[in-house]
Amino acid sequence: MDTIFALSSGAPPAGIAVVRISGSHARGALERLAGNVPQPRRATAATLRGAEGGALDRALVLWLPGPRTATGEDIAELHLHGGRAVVAAVETELARMPGLRRAQAGEFTRRAFANGRIDLAEAEGLADLLAAETESQRRAAVAMAGGALSRQVEVWRERVLELSAAVEAVLDFGDEDDVGGLPADFSRRVGELGTDIDAWLARPSAERLRDGVRVVLAGPPNAGKSSLFNALLDTEAAIVTDIAGTTRDVIERPVAVEGVPFVLVDTAGLRSGGTDAVEIIGIERAGAELARADIVLWLGAEGEGPAGAVEVAAKSDLPGPSKSGAVATVSAMTGAGIAGLWRVLVDRAGSLLLVPGEVALNQRQRAALVVAADELRHAMGETRPLILAEQLRLARLAFDRLTGRASTENMLDGLFGRFCIGK
Ligand SMILES: Nc1nc2c(ncn2[C@@H]2O[C@H](COP(=O)(O)OP(=O)(O)OP(=O)(O)O)[C@@H](O)[C@H]2O)c(=O)[nH]1
Ligand SMILES: [K+]
Numbered sequence: 001m002d003t004i005f006a007l008s009s010g011a012p013p014a015g016i017a018v019v020r021i022s023g024s025h026a027r028g029a030l031e032r033l034a035g036n037v038p039q040p041r042r043a044t045a046a047t048l049r050g051a052e053g054g055a056l057d058r059a060l061v062l063w064l065p066g067p068r069t070a071t072g073e074d075i076a077e078l079h080l081h082g083g084r085a086v087v088a089a090v091e092t093e094l095a096r097m098p099g100l101r102r103a104q105a106g107e108f109t110r111r112a113f114a115n116g117r118i119d120l121a122e123a124e125g126l127a128d129l130l131a132a133e134t135e136s137q138r139r140a141a142v143a144m145a146g147g148a149l150s151r152q153v154e155v156w157r158e159r160v161l162e163l164s165a166a167v168e169a170v171l172d173f174g175d176e177d178d179v180g181g182l183p184a185d186f187s188r189r190v191g192e193l194g195t196d197i198d199a200w201l202a203r204p205s206a207e208r209l210r211d212g213v214r215v216v217l218a219g220p221p222n223a224g225k226s227s228l229f230n231a232l233l234d235t236e237a238a239i240v241t242d243i244a245g246t247t248r249d250v251i252e253r254p255v256a257v258e259g260v261p262f263v264l265v266d267t268a269g270l271r272s273g274g275t276d277a278v279e280i281i282g283i284e285r286a287g288a289e290l291a292r293a294d295i296v297l298w299l300g301a302e303g304e305g306p307a308g309a310v311e312v313a314a315k316s317d318l319p320g321p322s323k324s325g326a327v328a329t330v331s332a333m334t335g336a337g338i339a340g341l342w343r344v345l346v347d348r349a350g351s352l353l354l355v356p357g358e359v360a361l362n363q364r365q366r367a368a369l370v371v372a373a374d375e376l377r378h379a380m381g382e383t384r385p386l387i388l389a390e391q392l393r394l395a396r397l398a399f400d401r402l403t404g405r406a407s408t409e410n411m412l413d414g415l416f417g418r419f420c421i422g423k
């Protein structure tokens with residue numbers, strides 16, 4: 001297999017640039033550049049020289065013999081001065097060496113997976129960690145990358161294997177159509193396993209964590225939705241006029257508040273009987289947004305919003321009918337109540353997101369667990385040992401797909417393509 005190298009730190013210029021080399025030629029490459037190979041796992045200063053003998057850089061080098069390394073292979077690390085020309089010169093030198101080539105995106109991580117250093121769920125956690133922009137995303141990704149899900153799935157897998165063994169024992173006695181020989185607590189154990197998985201499935205999804213909690217502002221025309229949208233975001237993104245029906249299209253803006261990712265969505269005012277074709281489309285779009293909202297802020301008359309909407313009394317600086325059930329009273333004009341409304345949103349989002357330390361399942365992981373839970377549900381009432389054995393086998397296969405014990409090349413290409421070069 002080729003030895004790969006790449007700049008693993010950010011784009012130069014920077015204070016330091018880290019070039020990683022992984023594979024069987026890493027040692028030879030380090031020796032040629034640095035003149036010798038330092039003690040394993042000791043940062044050592046060295047002058048790096050090119051084939052012509054000229055000094056390329058004075059660097060800190062690390063020699064990390066495999067297999068207990070990030071990739072499972074031999075690794076050499078060069079901590080260079082982070083200038084563009086320095087990095088380019090060292091990379092050119094490496095590219096000239098036989099058996100070495102530049103790494104593709106995610107290739108280091110892919111080797112870590114291939115060599116059993118991490119499983120698929122951990123690799124996904126790593127990809128999420130690199131993409132994390134908010135505190136809640138970071139926390140969940142750290143847990144995933146640290147193997148929180150993998151360890152749980154391993155425990156479930158063991159439990160399924162024990163159940164399978166019990167069924168195999170019955171089959172070995174030739175009881176192909178009678179589960180009477182199963183342990184008395186068999187069915188209860190199957191049920192408990194299914195319930196445990198369901199609890200994980202009930203958690204908020206990784207997609208919500210990634211995309212943010214969707215907060216949709218809704219209400220009749222001129223209720224002050226766009227004004228409130230601007231006030232909450234402290235921008236002038238949405239057009240505000242005193243003309244009813246100003247907002248036509250859906251406007252959305254991501255924002256992180258107290259480490260929670262939100263997407264605020266401004267919509268067209270809802271009214272019936274309009275004849276303006278553009279406005280009618282706008283109202284249709286507003287309806288679609290309401291359907292996918294996590295939280296709706298209702299600026300209309302009390303009780304007329306969608307079920308579960310947060311009642312907001314807007315334009316509090318003006319005299320008008322009071323909204324006794326309002327959860328927040330705000331004025332986009334004076335700024336009164338805006339901080340309080342954010343408080344309400346952060347609190348509500350808390351129940352939609354994760355408690356710290358929990359991991360969020362992505363669609364792929366969820367799909368695998370749904371299959372496992374379904375098979376276990378079917379297994380609960382199954383009386384034919386052969387069918388039961390098959391259901392338990394399928395549940396185990398679903399776990400194996402989740403951690404990548406059983407994975408396809410396509411899926412791996414998709415996942416590792418998400419990484420940047422040098423990871
Ligand atoms: N005094 C006062 N006026 C406000 C406040 N918020 C909005 N307005 C005014 O109310 C009018 C309508 O505001 P918009 O924000 O455009 O209302 P909207 O709900 O987005 O309206 P549509 O997009 O047409 O549905 C504008 O003239 C705003 O200046 C407020 O807090 N106080
Ligand atoms: K308006």
Ligand SMILES: [Mg+2]
Nearest residue numbers: 225226246247
């Ligand atoms: Mg508007």
